[in-house]
Amino acid sequence: MIIYNLFIAPVFILLGHIAAIFHPKVRAGIRGRYTSARKVRGFVRELRHSHLEIFLFHCASMGEFEHIKPLIAALKEDQPECRIVVMFFSPSGYENVRSHPEVDLFIYAPFDFWWPVHRLFRKLSPRALLISRHDVWPDQIWIARRLQIPIFLINASLHAGSAQLRLPLRVLNRQLYRHFTRILAISPEDGERFRLLVNGEKIRVVGDTKYDQVFFRVQESRKIAVLPEAIFRNRPVFVAGSTWPEDESRLLPALEQVRKQIPNLLTIICPHEPTEDHLTRLEEAVGQESAVRFSRIDGLQAYSYILIDRVGILANLYSLAQVAYVGGSFKQNIHNVLEPAAYGIPILFGPMNQNSYEAQLLKSSGAALEVHHAEDIARWLLTLFRDSKLRTQKGRLAYQIARQNSGATRKTLSAIFQDLSLDQ
Secondary structure, three states: OHHHHHHHHHHHHHHHHHHHHHOHHHHHHHHHHHHHHHHHHHHHHHOOOOOOOEEEEEEOOHHHHHHHHHHHHHHHHHOOOOEEEEEEOOHHHHOOOOOOOOOOEEEEOOOOOHHHHHHHHHHHOOOEEEEEOOOOOHHHHHHHHHOOOOEEEEEEOOOOOOHHHOOOHHHHHHHHHOOOOEEEEOOHHHHHHHOOOOOHHHEEEOOOOHHHHHHHHHHHHOOOOOOOHHHHOOOOEEEEEEEOHHHHHHHHHHHHHHHHHOOOOEEEEEEOOOOHHHHHHHHHHHOHHHEEEHHHOOOOOOOOEEEOOOOOOHHHHHOOOOEEEEOOOOOOOOOOOHHHHHOOOOEEEOOOOOOOHHHHHHHHHOOEEEOOOHHHHHHHHHHHHHOHHHHHHHHHHHHHHHHHOOOHHHHHHHHHHHHHHHHO
16 A cells, blocks of 8 residues: 555556646546545535435446446435445546436546545545446555445456456455455356455355346337437448447448448447547548438438437437447457347447457357458348348347346345445
8 A cells, every 4th residue: 555655646646647738538537536525525514414324336437337327226215315426437427427316426536546535535434335347446445444434346347368367466456355345246257257366255246237227228218219210211220339440440341341232221320439530530431421410410311321429329229220239349348238239139349359248148149249350240231131030030149148137236235235234
């Protein structure tokens, strides 16, 4: 702890402030951390005499928060008088989630240095610190332990090739993970990998709450029409979700080939980060005459490409698709494969998918197909759009995998309450 706070944390914080000069996203995160302290003071002032329990959740970004929504809702249902605070590491989480009915306060996670972390934890005095998935920060763990705050790693995942299992991080992680009250793993395989870092008695396999969240979103998305029906009626629809330039460099040549044989194909591309530069490059790549941004749709023209320039509607868009592609899989880590699976449609993704347990399940069952280059994508798109029987079969498999793994929310909450009751 002394080495980290004297030599490592200050360097990272300094580099962050330097990077903020050049990068707006980093700048938003740095600025937000300073303003969060004021928000916490006001929040605590309002609760000064109430003695209500506070549960503090830590999420890296938007995706992790989406996955724990069922858990937050269930916690509020069981303890309606409690208060829930969610802190984000990334601006892409905080800036896109300003309100949620069950969350009482959103803040940025403090700089991971002993003083700001200690100040936050002392002010909030949370009943528990709940960290989503794998975004573990040393000072949060050490200080929570010193203040006797129970610590839970929820939706805990650790894939086989993770750097967390290699030196020197493995040594640090063994020092950190022993302080967790409980590690609630998403699968037996993940549980076994956590045994390399911590005593097995601390590990419990309960599943992943994002299965529950994805079916909730399916129900909600079917109530909202995001596109005029005239645009997609009687047309094959392909949705490419959470894409990066590395994905699009393979997708776009493939789609050019496919459109020669399926000219009425409607392709919806939803970039992971729909910045102006990214959208402009996509328009130039596909041809501005055949593409339209979501915000500019008039409902009359037969577009070939729709480019999504807002966040939060990808789940709704998957409901329109017969085939989906999930991005990130040619860049570093694949994004959420469960959303298209819950709609019962076959899925394509690139080779970088080892970070996702669900991707491995879908791939091994044949519900999802791993592609390696544009020719792969074109071949499978043509096959799936032409063979409705094969498309239905793979889509049904995808749905079954998503459905049979639901139910983790109640198991997770039960495990947390059990440990908290023993802690009293």
